Amino acid sequence: MLNLHDIMETVNMIQQENLDIRTVTMGISLLDCSDSDINHACDKIYDKICRKAGNLVKIGCDIENEYGIPIINKRISVTPIAMIAASSGGDPVLYAKALQRAADTTGVNFIGGYSALVHKGFSSGDEALIKSIPEALNVTSNICSSVNIGSTKSGINMDAVALMGKVIREAALLTADRNCIGPAKLVVFCNAPEDNPFMAGAFHGVGEPDCVVHVGVSGPGVVQSALKKCPQSDFGAIAETIKRTAFKITRMGQLVGSEASRRLGVPFGIVDLSLAPTPAVGDSVARILEEMGLEQCGIHGTTAALALLNDAVKKGGVMACNSVGGLSGAFIPVSEDAGMIEAAREGTLSIQKLEAMTAVCSVGLDMVVIPGETPAEVISAIIADEAAIGMVNSKTTAVRVIPAIGKTKGQELDFGGLLGSGPIMDINLSKSPKKFIDRGGRIPAPMQSLKN
Template sequence: MLNMFEVNETNKMIEQELLDVRTITMGISLLDCSDGDLNAVNEKIYNKITTVAKNLVAVGKEIEKDFGIPIVNKRISVTPIALVGGAACKSPEDFVTIAQTLDRAAKEVGVNFIGGYSALVSKGMTAADKNLICSIPKALACTERVCSSVNVGSTKTGINMDSVALMGEIVVETAKATGDRDSLGCAKLVVFCNAPDDNPFMAGAFHGVTEAETIINVGVSGPGVVKTAIEAARGKDFGVLCETIKKTAFKITRVGQLVAQEASKRLDVPFGIIDLSLAPTPAVGDSVAEILEEIGLERVGAPGTTAALALLNDQVKKGGVMASSYVGGLSGAFIPVSEDQGMIDAVAMGALNIEKLEAMTCVCSVGLDMIAIPGDTPATTIAGIIADESAIGMVNQKTTAVRIIPVIGKSVGDTVEFGGLLGYAPVMPVSRYSCEKFISRGGRIPAPIHSFKN
């Protein structure tokens, strides 16, 4: 039972410390929409989404009103479309029609984003997988709400370097296809290693084939709450600091649990997981970088940054697990450059570069996220960045990802505006040395020895 102190404490977190439920995401299986006829596939997909999710946005708004808890986004994730459209789609252009159908359905039910325009190619690519991947630039250019992801590796299978090389080219083509909008399409495309199939956060969300017919997953944020809490622990030892973060994460997760249970009950859809991720926004006071600086760094990127982030990530997970039996997804601390004012400031003053960000991804939740780079960056260089990040995930048995944006017409020192939760970003330099011969080898990097567990 909640007492009055806890109610007041939660109200303060919402009103003064920018606590929000970042998303209610309804996962929908589209496996039963598969058909040999493309028109039938599109009709089935549209009808199923608009039927199953018709009340999602309205229920989200009701919960906001009834409990006074801001729910920033209402989203949908669907079965990887490479699987759903495989029988009917004989070309990339066929898959684009499904992307347009997803976009129409998302607009009809009123959700902010729909994820699952995806392919899982960690060991090899089917013809359908390749067609979907090749369709991504056009699909993201002609839709508004569709998000895409490709899983290119895992601890069990190794890294599919053919798909890594292809994704380097696809990122560049997507940037060009949306070049008139500062290459915004790349902000809706993420390349994974060890992708979880219960992730409510875009752009990487998809409805896993092991999931139920429909599911409700909730993603909770709250960097501002954590920062405020640890201000009271200034000068205290690491034991006190860790307890403070853990207790705060517990409280944040309980808010998410409440929202998830209500959404599940009102929509009559099973509850899946709570994803407790400290997902920043461009708003002042809603920054993971500022948390790390409150822990004791002059600026993010200073020596000690990786250790501070490891501590933060671990305590957030521990607090979440104490609060809910069903914590999943990515859960931890995100470090997206464009969405975090503290990260942006650190880059602007030279305290933070891509190499340090890569080191930080060894201990945080995901990877190189929302990083703008020069528009003339070679596809092989981008593939090399994807390969490096995939290797970190594969060897460390964790999810890693790359959401990188080569902004056409921009160079180092320029700034690019994405708007909304995506924020803005300084264009960061990448290594000028080539990895083309490495990427062009083709084939697969084998799984590490410790992956052999059965």
């Protein structure tokens, strides 16, 4: 018989501590959908997604009911659309519309992959796709976009960085009547992972199989509750507690992923061991850091606490599943985390501290709302700084900032749902980086790239 204590622990995790499987994401290759006629290509894409993922939502719900574990999102990632657009030419927004139709038919809540990989330069199709991103995000509601502008191996494509500053601003302007939702669905990456199941940055990398299922776990509330039980422990004991908890959370991901893979008849890809917060009470990464002894997230000591958390989550999770991938670590999306929202409102959490935190967390500046008047070159400079951290430290970094058009510091943007609400953070606009951003070209790859 199973141990009563173990059973109650699991039931509590789900019932009281918001343990869930954040996403089951099916990756689908669209390379065989290329066509010189853009309309044919769109039809092939729609057909292939519906064929492969027609049962995804139903099977996800079946597993949820049978196993009693909430699976919050069922999603799809596809081959970066810029590669398909390269064969056909034409207006890339047609592809976004085809993806939206497929999202509506399959019932998934997001399709990611309106993307381009331009870390070393633009190839045919890339520039047109990037320039079309604001319009694509404006005319669709369930499509996510990402652009990889740098990597440790190739350096940073500063032409793309300059362009992305303008794209983010334009995406915000076009969706200003809908709380500037456009840029909330757009991520700019350095070292983008090809098997990431989390939105908005998910796309299906070219090295991946034709079709694959990835799982992203969550559970900041479970880690916080575990730490509550050891208020006097030293850091060794804290790390051990986080590792044990992460192991248990990840086992859920492995179980759900294997079962989804079996029922869908598609290979199981990876488990992304991430602590992904939501705005709900008791589902916050900031609260874990505060549980460690910081009076509020954002004060001195936050970076060290986050480094310990990020590392312990990986160590605990890695033994619990067959294959680890994606972003794996702790997310720090400001508007999606109750503790971070509070810290940002009170001014304890600044964008400078967030930047430092991104050097040790799993992603980067995520869901940060900035003043509406922030010029494109300043957004580009923010991207360049983040990309530099990722490039030099051989890690993924990303930028998802939302210019709140017509609003300024002290006000808030409310997206609702999982995206939450965010206070507008203070950005240093007193001096301009325009001359730096306008130089163009590429920042060469660092010494760290020369490993062969």
